[in-house]
Amino acid sequence: MLAEIVERVVRSWVTEEQWDPAPEFVFERPADLAHGDYATPFCMQLAKTARRAPRQLAEELKSRLEADPEAAALVDAVEIAGPGFLNFRLRSDAFVKMASDLLEQGDSVGAGRREEPRNILLEYVSVNPNGPLHVGHARYAAYGNALDRLLRFSGERVTTEFYINDYGRQMDMFGRSVAARYAQSFGVDLAVPEEGYQGAYVADIAAQIRQEVGDRRLEELRERGLEDASGEAVRFFRERGCQIVLEQMSAELERFGVTFDNWFSETPLHTEGRVRDAIDRLLAAGQAYEQDEAVWLRTTDYGDDKDRVLIRSNEQPTYFAADIAYHEDKLQRGYDLLINIWGADHHGYIPRMKAAVEFLAGEPGRLEIVIGQLVSLQEAGETRQMSTRRGEMVTLAELLEAIGKDAARFFLVMRSHDQTLDLDLDLARSQSQENPVYYVQYAHARIAGILRNAPPELEPGLASDPSLFLTSFERELVKKLDEFPHVLMEAADRRHVHRIAGYAQELAAEFHPFYKNCRVIGSDPAVASSRLALCLLTRRVIARCLDLLGVDAPDRM
């Protein structure tokens, strides 16, 4: 709050003096309380542009701030320190003012108000529906869902979508694998194709289908085998298998707290000719061309290393071609911004997709691709590699079984999405009590306890007497709470979901000492009332953080 006021004073000063370029305004909490409650290195950054000594600039800014009524109302002392830092010490009643401003906002504390909210389509997870979700998918699901909640809360309009890759060779392979297991369950000797799916879950799906249809699908398999992949026999298993996997996936994601506004199937893009139409338009516009019996898109026009094939020489469209039709559909639905969350193993695909969207939209920047780094697993001191095809993986279901939704979600988003994540399964299983999520939830439960035990006549309310906020525990807690709106907006704009998890831990770390040292119930009524108000506010903010991460905020643990 003080940050905005100081920034305003600085901006008008810079404008008046016509300094250009003006350095970015930085306002921070010094690590050492001796340096005041807040500090800014702005004058040192300004020195070069202004061509004056930092401390001399600091003198002038100091007197401007002291002349500003809003700043003077909050600041007790402005000090010049070191090579040109400006340190601020808050007045005692500033803490009351900061806390009551936040309290007034009620449950919407921290919510963003955008002057021009954008319509954003957020696409994530989007896997082949041919096997269970593993922990890598779980990371993107946890991250994407938290980003969804964060962007909405920050004032954007978000629609979420799961693109179902239910078409193509991988799915044919899956269908044949299910068909083979189905036949095997009747003792018919049909082998799972070499490049097929070997996991035990395939047999489970086959068993379910057998329950549904009995032996009615057996004869055609016996007669025609698996060779004719596009034929009726295998198609049935591919489609029903796909449905079963999607049902399981959707139920599992829901248990994980992740839901989507839309599930968008790839197959109709092909069967309704929309892929072909998109390619024809690109050809007509000269953006695609034929060569070597294939059709290529001029992605090099937009920075790709080489042009990319849309239609193979065998006349089959590539996955890329379908993706173009899909993104054309997204654009036609009128979104201002498309955000795709992809695994790091797809990063090589970025330039061509951005090029394609630039062709379609006629302008750059409509597509933003967020790359999530991979998850590697440690178990018994060894790294486990995952393979859907071999059926070797740690699934989301197993992770939920081992550590539960809350710990899993918190764990998967507490680290930057840009960083590979090492998941130690032994640690997750055996020491789940040590997971930082409990530290945050415990703070919430403690507050709930206070509210339960408080006598009914005790009303939360911030007294005007600043002496009620004199302990450092209360001051530090208020300062941390005051950061919340800024942290949220920055996290949203930079897609840094992990900042929310980090902030929640920091807030809990300010609350616990406060709890230890500042009794609420039984204190002098005015003090108790003020502290109760702080508790209420802290609870709201913690609950909001946890909600944004998809983690429960329990009243008891």
Add this chain to the structure above:
RNA sequence: GCGCCCGUAGCUCAGUUGGAUAGAGCGUUGGUCUACGAAACCAAAGGUCGCAGGUUCGAAUCCUGCCGGGCGCGCCA
């Protein structure tokens, strides 16, 4: 070979787009329960921020070059 993400405490990782003495959790060592929940608090130990240069008042952060790791580099998805 080229491109992307990285290299920070024993381990897993933060570090607010260049700021003051580099932080947290786990692990280790010691202390704190007759008042709102000890899943907590307090304290200690632990670091050439991969290495070497450069940019400047100031670098974990920006630039260059090495070393090391992950992931990509298809008319697969």
